[in-house]
Amino acid sequence: MNKNHRPLEGVRVVDMATVLMGPVATQILGDYGADVIKVEPPEGDVMRHAGDGRHARMGPMYLATGRNKRSVVLDIKKPEGRRALLKLCETADLFIHNVRPAAMRRAGLSYEDLCALNPTIVYVSLVGFGQDGPYAERPAFDDIIQAASGLAGLFVRAGYDEPAFVPANLCDRMTGLAAAHAAIAALHLRLRTGEGQAVEVPMFETLAQMVLGDHLNGQAFVPPIREAGYSRLLNAYRRPFRTRDGHIAVTPYNDKQFRAFFSAIGREAAFEADARINTHAARARHYDVAYAALAEILASRTTEAWLALCSEHEIPCQRVSTLEDLLQDEHLRSVGFFQEIEHPSEGRILQMRHAAQWSTADVGVRRLPPRIGEDSVEVLREAGFGDDEIAGLLASGATATPDAHGVREAGAKAAPAATGRDM
Known part of the structure; x- marks a missing residue:
């Protein structure tokens, strides 16, 4: 070639x-x-x-x-x-x-x-x-x-x-x-x-x-129908989650991934029963509830344990890398x-x-x-x-x-x- x-x-x-x-x-x-x-x-x-x-x-x-x-x-x-x-x-x-x-x-x-x-x-x-x-x-x-x-x-x-x-x-x-x-x-x-x-x-x-592309929200309409700001990105819990020994990014995004996560930890029934988070449309109004639940759960196990579980169930996750980690990253190499x-x-x-x-x-x-x-x-x-x-x-x-x-x-x-x- x-x-x-x-x-x-x-x-x-x-x-x-x-x-x-x-x-x-x-x-x-x-x-x-x-x-x-x-x-x-x-x-x-x-x-x-x-x-x-x-x-x-x-x-x-x-x-x-x-x-x-x-x-x-x-x-x-x-x-x-x-x-x-x-x-x-x-x-x-x-x-x-x-x-x-x-x-x-x-x-x-x-x-x-x-x-x-x-x-x-x-x-x-x-x-x-x-x-x-x-x-x-x-x-x-x-x-x-x-x-x-x-x-x-x-x-x-x-x-x-x-x-x-x-x-x-x-x-x-x-x-x-x-x-x-x-x-x-x-x-x-x-x-x-x-x-x-x-x-x-x-x-x-x-x-x-760039900023308003994410956060125009209800201000996209004339007259505005709600304040500016996209709730998922402005959620106080949207940050690397603390684990027992470090931090991790975990982002179950769609219904399939959320259901898989809660099923993997034995809480599928509780997830299905919570009308605030059991569908994508509901979570869009209650991201604070969904992310707060994740924060509480993820603090209970080690980073490696969560990486293994999320990988097995195809749930997006990644450890929080340092600059030194990035320089030695196996994928980049x-x-x-x-x-x-x-x-x-x-x-x-x-x-x-x-x-x-x-x-x-x-x-x-x-x-x-x-x-x-x-x-x-x-x-x-x-x-x-x-x-x-x-x-x-x-x-x-x-x-x-x-x-x-x-x-x-x-x-x-x-x-x-x-x-x-x-x-």
Whole structure:
């Protein structure tokens, strides 16, 4: 079976997106075969510093999103750096950034500016809030959007003492996914129409849609027929259940699974007699009763005992994994999710393959996460710059190579040796 096909091969992306949501989007495009040119300021993307790494500017958060890209340093505050960026955009299919639109207009890098050079370019702006609303100029980070979107406040509705943040960059990653599929759709539209497109992807609206998609409830009707909030998700008992020796997730969802669970523990008669929980329609009104019953029952046996019982009766269940458990998970190892790769500057590193499996396409790792400016000379030469011009850009600081930064910088924390996980 030929797996040399790449879905986005031939698509060139000029990537001026930093931090996380943009790099997530462009990693997806790169995995699909696009030539992603990551344009960085001289100090590099801030996420290069996140987490503990062997060397400065090569931290684990960057390594997790930096594959299948080429790194070019361009200081767009310098006229020659800005001109070089515009030169790259002349032949690009897609330009993506997460700089405030007003700043991009001041820099002469708006959609109108790039469209004048390249009328078919797809221009993707990642913003915190939609630019036609009153929040347009507000700064936004993951925590800010978790608060604004109602996500943090849901914890109170679900029975916790106070609002909380999901301990993951959920908003950045959700918006990155939204940006990737918007970019691919815009490229597909261009194939049909021959026209470029300006696409704005806001974090706030993306997450508001996700939260309200679950919790609009009775507010979906005009006039509303009930308050917002889906009771199953806001149930105070909907959390990992305590067992005699730990915690477990158990989710009998339909009537068959609930009946099987209560039958397996010898309480089928009590289940059938309780009109609040013995049908799906009834449970939809009384999830608190159903989950409270599960909480009481599950506390009576060990985690292993419940895993065995639920598995035997095909009731959805899973132990609560730690990060360390996830790294050693037998399923992830068996499907080749983790890959250990030798990086030219960072040594042995752990990469996660693209989650989706394709039958006849290559969505694997073609390029390892580059050092800052690793591809500056190569990309500028491809864009038509001569050696003297490139030397001038290097001399002025408008571009740079890894040698200008130093791979081994003081203050970088040493990483542990490779663990020997399978490729």
